[in-house]
Amino acid sequence: MSITVTKVSKRFRDFGALNDVSLTINRGELVALLGPSGSGKTTLLRIIAGLEKPDRGTVVIREGEAKKKRDHAVGFVFQHYALFKHMSVFENVAFGLRMRRGDEKMSEDAIRTKVMKLLRLVHLDALHTRYPAQLSGGQRQRIALARALAVEPDILLLDEPFGALDAKVRKELRRWMRRLHEELNITSIFVTHDQEEAMEMADRVVVMSQGKIEQMGTPEEVYLKPANAFVYDFLGHYNEFDAWQLSDGSLLLSEEEAPAPSSAAAIAAPAKSWLRRLPVLGGLIAPQETIIYSTRANKPGAKPMGTKVKVFCRPHELQVQRDRAPGTVPARVVHVNPAGSLVKLELERSDGTLLDAEVPRAEFEALKIKRAQMLYVRPTHTKIFA
């Protein structure tokens, strides 16, 4: 079953929830709608489910080329599960089967067999007489999923499926859900505000903000080639530097402490030994070798020529060293978080801005990094957005 959303717009009384959104989801795909709250991702999901009518635009769900004749069945898992409180686990899962009419009506035996099969699938067959209130959050979540699967849905929609669970259960369920999707291969869309969740589970990620799609692509694509600053920002922590971009595309990181260059001519002479090379990926300027001027560049009164830009890099793209060197920026260690394979450092620059750096444990130990120590950092990869 493929889903085609064409130019869908939806306004609620006081704000526009969706603005001219188009997207195609291929059969068997597991797609994440990722965005902050208010980005319209849940509204889009509800429109695809048919729970909400778009003001403009269409949603078409088709099997191959032909539109399916009977109403397509939509499996929907609500954020807070929406289990029927007054029904047992068994009856919750059986609900969709009992609603069948005409030729599709099922015998009590057939219903029982099918429900127990679904409960085994979610590993909860032992609890079929319990009531929702007697289950843990993770168990409720799985019952909600079993209930949605009971109607043999053509598409499966999940609204923040793990939002209400604690971190550990969430991780387990993510893996389990991923495997289940591979097994059942139902075209699925899930909404999340957690980039890690989207990255870990989805075949494709649709990043949304303010009722628009910012970018869609595989997790690698959106992470490595973010279309704009919003996507870059939303997909992870980052550091920001003020810099000058020169006419040849080279970058100059600003740093107050550095001594002034003798003249503007120095800037135009990249052959000098204290100029460092630094690759710039994506962004507005073409990926090319970029030269970073030494930290001496930006003394007041010695403004280099070029345009002022913001330069971004991820914490792991920040190289730290103990010795001052050209092309580095001095920063003091204010916090060390040693949990994990990467040691997380919080650094403070002389102007008070904070930098996040992640260094491998071996490097951390070799450098003998301590709190309040002065380090020199250099971005190894940078991004610039218009």
Next chain:
Amino acid sequence: MSQRTQEAWPIRLLLTVIAVSTLLALFALPVIAVFVEAFSRGSDVFFESLNHPDARAAIRLTLLVAACSVPCNLVFGLAASWAITKFQFTGKRLLLTLIDIPFSVSPVISGLIYILLYGAHGWVGHYFVAHGIEIIFAVPGLVLATMFVTFPFIARELIPLMAEQGSDEEEAAMLLGATPWQMFKRVTLPNIRLGLLYGVLICNARAMGEFGAVSVVSGHIRGETTTVPLYVEMLYNEYNFAAAFAVASVLTLLALVTLVAKKQVEKKAKRASRNSI
């Protein structure tokens, strides 16, 4: 309990005495008095008074009025709460205000309004009268007045309950293939049944006990348009105290039964909410 929240014993005693004596004076004593007065001239007089054709007619009429107005308000209350809690529409606040009007308007005034509207010389009343339909000083008027007064009880009980529950479960049922009626019967109704029962109970108690509005539109025709509360007043005005209290004791019993039933519903609701998420 911490020491801080405990008052010194004389203060506690004083507060308890004030509370208990107030309750006794205002509520318990009158209830006892009703029964004492009812039997003041022996049980023969008591049963005779109840068995009087006029008394029987009054009881029958009261039951009839309640049987007409409570189901109407049940349907209306459900529909209004449904509309208000599950949909967004213009005029929602107006509807909420309208539902509250009977709470704020004196019942006598509402009775008078019905006379103005449906009386023989009323705005629309003359039309009905011309077609031989009597509303005022007849049973339809009694039902209308009672409906008006008891109009908010069920809706007011259901609106907060349904608002709190949201419509997730209904949406889930629809997506699982339920028709609107199946959704209502199998999901909505079970979720609100205790609140609904509670609303019906207090609505019924008020419908049977209503005096003001009914008094205005009734015309006080003995054995025809006299409900139990009106009949009690009539007997009382005729200095027939034993009979008045005998009939009043029926209403009092009804109130006590309502109280017990209400307690049961509350107990059940408490148990249900402990079981829910």
